[in-house]
Amino acid sequence: MSSEEGDLLILDNDQVAYTGKGAAIRVSGKQNGFMGSAMDVRATTGGPNDAVTGLQVVSGGQGTLQGSTLNASGYFGDGASASGEGSHVRLEQTEITTDGSRGRGVMVDQGASAALIDSSVTTTGFMADAVSAMGAGSSISVTDTSLSSAGNAAFTVRAQQGAHIDLRNGTATAHGQYAAVFNITGADTVITADGVKVQSDLAQGVDMQEGLLQFSNGSINAKADGILIRPSSPLGGGRAEVSHSQVLSQTGNGINLDAKGASLELNDSHVTAQGNNGSAIWMPGGDTQADVHNSVLETWGNQAAAIDNRAGALRMDGSRVVTHGDSSHGLYASTDVIGGQVGGPNATFELRKVVIETFGEGSVGAFARLPGAQISMTDSQVLTHGDLSHGVFVSNGAIAKAQGTHIETLGDNAYGLVSQASTDVANQIDLSDTTVLAHNSTALRVSGGSLRADLTNSRLTGRDAIWMTAGGNGLAAGQVALDSDHSLIEGDIRVDDGTLQLSLHNQSRLEGAITDTPMASRLCLDDSSDWRMLANSSIGQLNNTGTVEFAKPTRGDFMRLKVGGDLDGDGRYIINTDLGSLRGDRMEVGGQVTGNNQIMVRNSGAEPSSGGQRLTLVESQGGAGGFSLANRGQQVDVGSYRYTLQRDDDPAGESRWSLVNVDEHLSTAASAAINSSALSTLRDTWDAERGSLIQRLGDVRDGGHSQGVWMRTYGQKQEVDNGAARHFSQHVNGMQLGLDTRLARSHGALILGGMAGYSHANRDFNGEGSGKLDSYYIGTYATYLDDSGWYADSLLTLNRWSTRFDVHATDGNRVNGKSRSSGAGVSFETGKRVRLEHGWFVEPQVQLSALYGGSDRYRLSNGLRVEADDGIATQLRGGAQLGRALTLDNGATVQPYIKAGWVQDLSARSQVKTNDISSHPDGNGGGWYAGAGVTGALARGQHVYADVETSDSSTLKRPWALNIGYRLAW
Incomplete structure (x- = not known):
């Protein structure tokens, strides 16, 4: 069809069969068009060098087939072609097949276009592309279509010299050798695929020379590289943009950036290399760039690397890197470029929120070697499972940096960090807010060469924290300069070769031993840092x-x-x-x-x-x-x-x-133990409990009642010096309850009663610590009151003491101890009240008391043994009271008084052994006492009384002592 006037031919359910050279159906000129429906179109070459086309559109013509079959047989037998600007072929629900060498299913060039909708294209010959577009302005749109090429060197989808092919929701399969599914050549050439499943049985999934691949929501499964950007010119180039897709290579690399300046953007995708020596991303080309976001990169073979970067820059965030084979590294950066166009000298990684995990033996998490190789990780994680699988490895001038990162190794001889270099070559490792944990090996191994390492707010932990040794082939270790800023180093440091300059500052800490075999290393600690040495050390x-x-x-x-x-x-x-x-x-x-x-x-x-x-x-x-x-x-x-x-x-x-x-x-502990267990200390507490008759019961002379109950509370401060241990002070507080009965006698009255009480003492050992005493006791008393003014009072108590103390030794360590003991006390008091005019009275009195304290044995928390012998303390007390009885208007009587006297301790010396060393605390001595008090008889048999006292002696000073009581009689 080539009418100059223009023509439109419509055929339905027809068959066109052509043998020879040329096209079975040819549409030429923009004024001409062809539309076929349910047709069977067949074109067969007539000779070896003939070329045929089933449907050919040129010079702006339009050709459409719907629900048809289109077959081309023979050399250069194309199914459908469009050539020239404005030319367009539309194939809908159509089956296109070719079976000759170089026979393309659909081909456009010179600005023409084609559209395939819900169709299929199958080619079987050598170099027989399924769809092919060539030249700027040429384009093919493929929707819901299956594409297949079976011949060797036959691409399924081929775009060249600025053409554009767009695929939506279909399949593309290449079965032949050297036959990639997608082929892109030319700087402005573009293939866009969305929702497409790509399968290459024997070659690459995508083979690019420059151009752009935009691939999303699909999958690529290839025998060789999943995506290959190969060198084509000194300028290089080529870019792949992959999102929400899966890329798998069975024997090659998932994505291979071999061309200089090639680039990759990978989003929300999973790239897998299954074979040995493969990489999920392989970057041998100079100045290559890769940006990876929220993706998974995985390898399953041995001697593999999830990302192998030889001369490019890779940025990754929110992603995961996994290797499963032996000697298969997570990241590998090295500036010894293999193949491709060599550009700049750098191979760098920048990672953020990335997880790197290796499972094989000898599989390093992140490996950087040679000058220009650098790995930087932020908020990331490195975890290796296999033996000899190190966390991070730097070699021969490389750099590794980690911030907010966790590096952990689980296998035997799997070092957390490794630095290895030739003589006079230095590596660099910088850690900030990072943890390095080697469960079964060394946290940092330096093997030959030198290293500059900075730790900031980080932790380095291993069986050995640092191990310096010579490298292989006699490479001598150089100098390791490690600066620790607010960091923790846990594990031993072994320097077998070279020198270590370790500086700890800003609250840094080292926990472990140092073995400096050359004795040439240096350790510096500032005033906020410390070293906890766990074994013999040398430096x-x-x-x-x-x-x-x-x-x-x-x-x-x-x-x-x-x-x-x-x-x-x-x-x-x-x-x-x-x-x-x-x-x-x-x-x-x-x-x-x-x-x-x-x-x-x-x-x-x-x-x-x-x-x-x-x-x-x-x-x-x-x-x-x-x-x-x-x-x-x-x-x-x-x-x-x-x-x-x-x-x-x-x-x-x-x-x-x-x-x-x-x-x-x-010692602090011995002094506290002696003070706590001394008989004189117990005696001082018992004195507060016992008191005198008037302190205990008040004035019981005037009373016509038969029975009475009473309660008394008391407190006093005591400053004690027993001459053996250091002096101390204690506050004694307590309460007593009693019940008695009054029996009349011919010349007086007899009071018989019983009581129970509790005392608590808080002890202060003068800045060395504190102690406590709990005293529980019961007692009985008998008091005779004669009408002539004489009285006699006797008291018997049974006591149970519980002592504990907590002190700090001179090294600051806490020492505590506790003990229990029992005892009994008796006292006898007598005196006479002499009544004077106007209610005045004077009452001389004398008291003799004795306390028995039982023995005790206990051990302090620091191992100090304490043995306190039993003993008896006796005391004589003599003095007088001067007072006056007053009757108030309401009939109540009040009796104020003052008092003074002398107390003589006759025997209060005991023996306390600490670690079998005897001390003899002694409370013997005498001193004065003075005080004042008041008793009052209220209505209905109620009595109140209060007493305040002070005393001073060579062994006991009481700045104050207070007694308050209440008695109810009936």
Whole structure:
């Protein structure tokens, strides 16, 4: 059809069969058109060099087939073609087949276009493309169509030289060798596919040379590379945009950016490489770029890498990287480019919120090697499961940075971080807010070369924290400079080769031992940082203005710190000792000591076996500096006694600092135990409970009642000095309840009663700690009141004491103990009230009392043994009261009084042993007392009374003592 006037031919349910050269149906000119429905069109070449086309549209013509079949057979036998600007072929519900070499299913060029809707295209010949578009302005639209090419080197979809092919919701399959499904060549060439399933049985899914691929909501399954952007010119280029899709390569790479300047944008997709030596993304081309968002990159073969970057820049966020084979790394950045167009010298990764996980043996999470290779991770995670599968590996001038990232290895000999380099080559590792955890290996392994590492607010944990050693082939280790800022290093540090410069500052901490075999390393601690040493250690030089703590020994294994050179700084050292066996931690300084250093000594509760012995803590080769004790009072609690630090210098220039005994100075724990268990201390508490008759019962002379109940509360402050332990103070508070009956006698009355009470004492050991006493008691009393003014009062009590205390030793450690004991007390008081004129009276009195305290044995939390012997304390008290009885207008009587006297402790000395060392706290002595009080008889048998008193003696001072009581008689 080529009418100049224009023509439209419409055929329905017809058959066109043509053999020869040319087209079975040809439409030429924009004024001509053809429309066929339910047709069977067949074109067959007439000879070896003939070319045929089933439907051919040229020069702006229009051709349409609907519900038809279209077959071309023979060499260069095309099913349908359109050529020239404005030419258009529309194929709807049509089946197109070709079976000859170079026979294309649908072809457009020179600005023509074609549309395939709900159709199928099948080619079987060599280089027989299913659909092909060539030239700027040429385009093909494919919707709901299946495309298939079976021949070798036959592309299913081919776009060249600026053409554009758009596919929607169909399938595209290539069965032949060297036959990619999609082929793109030319800088302005575009293939767009949405909802398309791509299958390549023997070749690539997409083979690009420049151009643009836009692929979404589909899948690519290829024998070779899923997407290959290959070099085509010195300029390179080519871009793939993949979203919401799956890309799988059976033996090659998921996506291969081989061309210089090639780029990739991957969104919400899953890319898989199944074969050995494959990569989900392979970036050998120079200046390549890849942006990956919310995607999964996965490999299943051995010697694979999820992302292998040799000369490009990859940015990734919100994604996951997984490898399953042996020696298969998650990320691999190396500037030794293999193949492709070599561009710049850099291979970089920038990751944010990415999870990297490897499952095979020898599979590194992230690997960077050679200058220009850099891996940066933020808010990410690296987890390796296999043996020899390191977390992050830097080699020969590479850089690794991690912020807010967790790096963890689970396998044997799987290091958290590895630095390996040739001699005089340095790597760099920067960690910020990052955790490195190697469960069964070293957190940081340096094998040959040098390393600069910065830790900021991070944690480095492993069986060994750091291990420095020479590399393979005799590569010597260089210098490792590690700066720790507010970070934690957990695990031993082993320096087998090279030198380590470790700086801890801004509240950094090292927990582990250091073994510096060359003795050339240096450790520096600022005043906010500390090193907790867990085993014998050695270091070339130590500059300490912070704290070095020797961990508490297990099974009696004390530790030794050897400093090969000088010890600098004004540092603090926490050292453990057992002076009972004359063993302890020790520092040996091969050089000189400078600065004013302090030693905090933590000792067990044991005693040395004999006096006059010493334990050396530090040895040095002299120096202007020194050591002093950081313990409270610059003394060490050692069992029952205290020790101090003494320096000795010998003529050879060596200096030693040793612990020596300070005679007669009790340790904190021993002093508290003696004060708590002394008989005199119990006696002082019992004195508050016992009191005098008027303090206990008030004035019971005037009363015509037979029975009575009463209650009394009391409190007093006591300052106690027993001459053996350090003086202390206690507040005693308590309450008593009693019931008695009055029996009339010919010349007076007899009162018989019983009582029960509770006292509580709070003890203050003068800045060393505190203690408590709970006293429970019951008692009986008998009081005789003679009409002549004489009286006699007797009291018997049975007591149960519960004592506990909690003190801090001179090293700051808490020591506590508790005990229970029992006792009994008796007292006898007599006196006479002499009545004077106008209600005045004077009453001399005397009291004799005795308290028995039972023995007690207990052990303190620090191991100190305490044995308190039983004993009896006796006391004589004599004095007088002066008072006046007043009758008020309402009939009530009030009786104020003042009093004074002397108290003499006749025997209050007992024995308390601490670790079999005897002390004899003694409450003997005398002193005065004075006070005032008032009793009142109210209506209906109610009586109230109050008494205040103060006293002073050589062993007990009472600034104040108060008694208040109430009695009801009937």
